[in-house]
Amino acid sequence: MAKARIGGKFGDRTGRSILQLLVVGYLLEAVFAFRDPFLVLAVIAVMLTIATVVARNRISKKIPQLLPIVGGALLLSTALSVGYVNWLVLRPDPWYEPQNLIPLAGILLGNTMNAAAIAGDRLVSILNGSQLEIETHLSLGATPHQATTQYRRDAIQAGLIPTINTMLVVGVVTLPGIFTGQVLGGASPLVAAAYQILILFMMAIGTLVTTILVVAGINRQFFKEEGQLLRY
Numbered sequence: 001m002a003k004a005r006i007g008g009k010f011g012d013r014t015g016r017s018i019l020q021l022l023v024v025g026y027l028l029e030a031v032f033a034f035r036d037p038f039l040v041l042a043v044i045a046v047m048l049t050i051a052t053v054v055a056r057n058r059i060s061k062k063i064p065q066l067l068p069i070v071g072g073a074l075l076l077s078t079a080l081s082v083g084y085v086n087w088l089v090l091r092p093d094p095w096y097e098p099q100n101l102i103p104l105a106g107i108l109l110g111n112t113m114n115a116a117a118i119a120g121d122r123l124v125s126i127l128n129g130s131q132l133e134i135e136t137h138l139s140l141g142a143t144p145h146q147a148t149t150q151y152r153r154d155a156i157q158a159g160l161i162p163t164i165n166t167m168l169v170v171g172v173v174t175l176p177g178i179f180t181g182q183v184l185g186g187a188s189p190l191v192a193a194a195y196q197i198l199i200l201f202m203m204a205i206g207t208l209v210t211t212i213l214v215v216a217g218i219n220r221q222f223f224k225e226e227g228q229l230l231r232y
Contacts, residue, residue, distance in 0.1 A: 119159025
């Protein structure tokens with residue numbers, strides 16, 4: 001019975017993945033053909049919205065202002081990282097070249113969404129489970145920022161673990177998608193490696209910015225203006 005249930009879930013997820021990829025393929029085919037900047041930005045906006053909602057749902061639905069906190073963090077990290085790579089490194093003509101901008105945004109949003117969800121969930125769990133310790137620090141004169149310093153560091157580190165692990169084993173254990181795609185497309189392995197290095201640095205900066213902003217935003221929501229600790 002359990003095997004049948006697992007098999008059914010696996011089949012459903014597989015079918016859903018295939019359907020999503022086919023729909024995205026047809027959609028991007030049209031976007032690449034039109035090459036309209038507003039259409040390109042609209043696609044990225046939809047991706048950003050979905051990533052924000054998914055990350056928020058994985059963290060908590062009870063924390064107020066969590067949706068704009070996560071959305072703002074993803075938007076800022078994407079704008080900084082993708083903007084730097086697209087306009088200062090790759091320099092496509094035109095700047096909104098969909099074959100560059102959309103894949104870069106997709107790669108970054110996928111990683112930052114997971115980092116935000118992991119870091120946010122870790123911080124919420126720690127803060128809810130460490131009420132006594134935090135209140136003790138507050139009663140001794142510590143500020144909310146001081147009382148949660150170690151908890152915030154632990155949450156940020158947790159959010160960065162997937163990206164750090166990827167960087168440690170890339171090229172040794174795994175061949176990442178950009179590298180493989182470039183090689184299969186006929187590019188030199190050295191050129192493919194250069195592109196992959198660029199993507200890895202973009203991911204590292206993006207996830208770091210995202211986790212810092214999400215953790216700081218969530219931490220503020222756990223305290224009233226007078227410094228009283230809340231529980232969600």
